[in-house]
Amino acid sequence: MKKIFITVIACISIKSGFSQQLDQMIKGHLNGSYESYSQYYMQDDKIGASLPTDRDKVGSNNFLKLDYTYGKFSAGIQYESYLPSILGYYNPDQNRINQSKIANKYFKYSEEKFSVQIGDFYEQFGSGLIFRAYENRQIGINNALEGVNIYIEPTNFTKIKALYGRTRKLFDYSNSVTRGVDAEIDVTKMLSNKEHNTRISIGGSYVGRFQEYIGTIDNYPSTVDAFATRLDLNTNNFSLNAEYVSKDKDPHYFNNNSFEKGKALLINTAFTKNNFGITLTARAIYNMDFRAERATDFATQLPVNYVPALTKQHDYLTSNIYVYNAQLNLGETGFQTDVFYNFKPNTKLGGKYGTKVSANFSYYGSLNDNKDIMSVGTNKYYSDANIEVKKKFSKKFETTLALQNIYYNAAIIAGGHEDVLANVVALTSLYKYAPKKSIKVKLEHLWTKEDQGNWVSAITEFSLSSPFAFYLSDLYNYGVSGNHYYNIGGSITKNATRFSLAFGKQRAGLFCVGGVCRFVPAAYGFTATLTTSFGN
Amino acid sequence: MVKTLIKKYYCKNTLFRCKYIFMLKKTLYASIALLLTTNVVFAQESFAPVKLKSVSGKTVNFADVAATSKDTIVVISFWATWCIPCIAELDNISDVYKEKQAIKPFKFIGVSIDDSRTSQRVKPFIAGKGWQFDVLLDINSELKRALNVTDVPHVIIIKNNKIVYRHTGYIAGEEDNLFEKIKSL
Missing domain, CATH: 1.10.1220 (Arc Repressor Mutant)
Structure with a gap:
């Protein structure tokens, strides 16, 4: 713990002394950020929180990033320090990361219509279904490529991206190379030079991964090629995006060495009018888990593409007990729709301050025939129907009521036994009792006859006056286990620096951010977080 | 020593x-x-050119926005459709947007960091909200990374092509601090 503390102090002092002087001295732009997430683990047999197997009671993930831009040149580094890593992060728990190094470094030259980056880079083709290199520190994904990334606009309606590199594997790199090309043509611009309200563009991508195979199985592929085509149409109040991906046979750990081809079809539509908006998303996938190495066996390691669960990301403790995880290998088909409506102030349903309503429904199930992603099967995996109404009663008081109905096929999603049918009610009230001072109370209840039975939760947040905020929460499973998952914490924020400290219990389960999940073990203890950003 | x-x-x-x-x-x-x-x-300065799409599909170069605004204040507010405090902040800013513009004009851009899981929700979401300001889509967090934003909500004020103020997090009422800051710059 002490070491972490010193690191943190060192960083703050460097930062404060540094940035002010640099402001006057430096002509370019220097930006940086520091993020530290540390936990102190204690034992609690009741919730299954055990001490780390390596007996180090601390877990701490630290990230320092610096970027500098001057004219057409930019360069940057990211330093990562795991002292050792928090439980459930990147590696299985018995094998925590215990290393600190500069993980990413790059140099980039960019002009208006041309750029080249060498070193570690992030990139995305289309919606990411075929290729996405990105970072998600909470989940523990950083699949930046180390190599070359080139961007060219040869005409005013064409954009081309080309890349070649090795995927980052923590402080090392995959023993494979990934190469890709993506082209996008703005059809509207190609046909006319005028600005139009309707924009149509088409795109195509190729991504190939080569990992040498020296085994004895015939026809075992070293190279896996994938192709994608897409269409985007945008008008002032309507949009349509469609993307189709096909991937060659790609046997690996997660798909049980399947030799079948991968396929994916994604369609998004949206329509808006005045204070109304609606979206419809449909997606079918089969065998779309694409990894930089075949033998990877930990979910967050070495992804090449990005296939998130297309469901609503909820902000309630009870709603996050049964979350969906996209079935990349098994295959799935389904859809999601969202409706947003704002009843304007001074109308019958809007009241004096307006009422905001949003509803969401998603459904995912099996394919009937794995070779045909247009075929709809009968095995239901997940559904979520929810509605949220936010009503402001006065300048000082507002409430949000949310209702949710969940169907969760535990056997498919989490390897459990039974299907879970659950209902959630959540009521949030916010009362501003003085300028910049407020109390927020969130009450939730989840009903289910299956699995762990009923849950109830209460959260109270106090914003005493900036920069201080405190919270108290409890999630209580009175259905089966009788376990309390209480937490107490507070935070201090000053400009772009925020420090928070919490003490309590964490439920074991899937922790999901951005539709990607990792399993977090039950934990009991302290959590300290520090984030800061600086620069000009 | x-x-x-x-x-x-x-x-x-x-x-x-x-x-x-x-x-x-x-x-x-x-x-x-x-x-x-x-x-x-060297002797010239500009931000790294990061190209983002607007909700209507138009490409916007962030470096150009910052450079062409000169001494007009540009407020960049990073948010996401799944971030409750972000939405509270933008709702409250939207409520007084016209009134504050009349006092001192400024550019305000909401940069959504929703990735392809939720980015298709952004356009209908803001239509439902009736927000008046421009919203850009940072689907693979390029601008977020270039400006070293760690968490949302995060507000950055740019003047004369320099970042002059940053703030992270949001507590009800804090938008007043932002408007005071805009006025004082």
């Missing part, structure tokens, strides 16, 4: 953690040296 002190108190247990802090120092010295030398050699 500092080195001995660090060694004495910090490196007592393991050598590896000791290496960490020295490496950190080395890196920082190296970057400072690099910066000071480049500062002498």
